[in-house]
Amino acid sequence: MGNMQCPAEDAALLASVARDICPFPNYNPSPHFINMLSINSSLHLKNHYTAVQSSLTPKQLEDFTQGLRTTFGREGRVTLGGVGVVALSLAVLFDTLARQVRGECVSESEPIPGLFVKNLRGYYPPHVYTVSKYLRLVPHIANNPTRMKEETERYHKQFIIDEQSLDKMEENITLLINEDTTAVNEMLGEFIAVILRLHLLRITNCTADELVPVKGRPYGDMILNLNCDPQIADKDFLAKVQKSDNRTQEAFENCKPRSDNLGKTLLHHIAKLELTDVLTLPLVVAGVVSVDSMIAQREDFDLKASALGKWAE
Structure with missing residues (x-):
């Protein structure tokens, strides 16, 4: 500075x-990135869940609740749903379902709307697409421990591939990937890659000693x-x-x-x-709590208990 x-x-x-x-451009990312990945993620998620439901009409709330029940079943409990990438995926799901019940068009292939910083050129680093795919998948596999582990490992490897592809691209399109919004979106992708790795350690009962950092790209003069x-x-x-x-x-x-x-x-x-x-947001978040404390987080999320609408039996 x-x-x-x-x-x-x-x-x-x-x-x-x-x-x-x-x-x-407004460089500030969605509050979800910090709120749902913090040590207080469960409280932030519950507050967001209530806020989204409160914004809907009675008919929309009925459709919203049915959409959640279709995904998670009658118990409405999400394994480790109150922490880390699972909490983030639920926040994204709530927003997505709310848009759908309001009759808005929601793309399943584009970057998750509102989560990243908008780039007027339409360019997003590969991390953004990987994050979007993973977060859309998580609600459907969160209660399946085997699949959750397999997919998290697969997407963690994909983040490494994404980083390598950016390294190769940098020589040819330096102007594009040094844009201000691209730099922010790349940082957010790298941040999620680290949190995803923490989640993998969490579900495999490992410690921070086994955390393999994702190589980040140094940010020079931004355009x-x-x-x-x-x-x-x-x-x-x-x-x-x-x-x-x-x-x-x-x-x-x-x-x-x-x-x-x-x-x-x-x-x-x-x-x-x-x-x-x-x-520098990730550094601020990382300085608040130890990595081992984040890995030790274990909290399911009870959708049924916090539902404002009738959770049909």
Whole structure:
């Protein structure tokens, strides 16, 4: 960062102000990535389950509940559904079913909508497709320990193949894979690869000593898609900050570039601050709890007990 004293919340505030002037991408991923992969994943999942159900009409809720019962049976219990990638897959399933019962078209082959950062060019690194396929599969195999182990091992190997393919592609399409949104989506894929490996250790009763890290690609200078004339936008941004409340002005003082590190433009600087914070999200999550504690998580999820609609017998 240009200013190491810039807190993440200040960078996010300034980015929201700047984005009103210059519509650069929102780099923040779906809250599901952090909530469902945290040590408090079960609570976050229950809250999301309630929120999704509450957003539906009585008829939609009936169809939603029936969709879950068709997938999980009359008991409505999901093995290890309150933790890790299984919790994330359930959050995705709730969103998907809600869209379907509202009559929205849902693709089963594209990246999961809303989970990753939108790329206007339509390019997504291979991790995104692998994650999407795996998360869509998990609800159908979560209660089958043998298949769950086999598929998780298979998809973990696929992540390694994805990483190798990016290494080969980098020489030819550096501009494409160094785009800001692509970098974020690649990071999210790498994050899921690590969590998937933790889940595999969890279901095979292993420890962190056997965790094999997934090789990540170092992020150099990102190509920021500002979608505006940053020179003109800088002037508008500064004028807006000067007219803003004290909190915004304080954030600007904390985050403005040093005089010896001005870089390109102020808008580039603000966008890069937010992008850098997003790219370090996995490190923040990893620093909260030990790996062994995450592997030790064992919590099923009871869909029936938390259902707002009638869980038909």
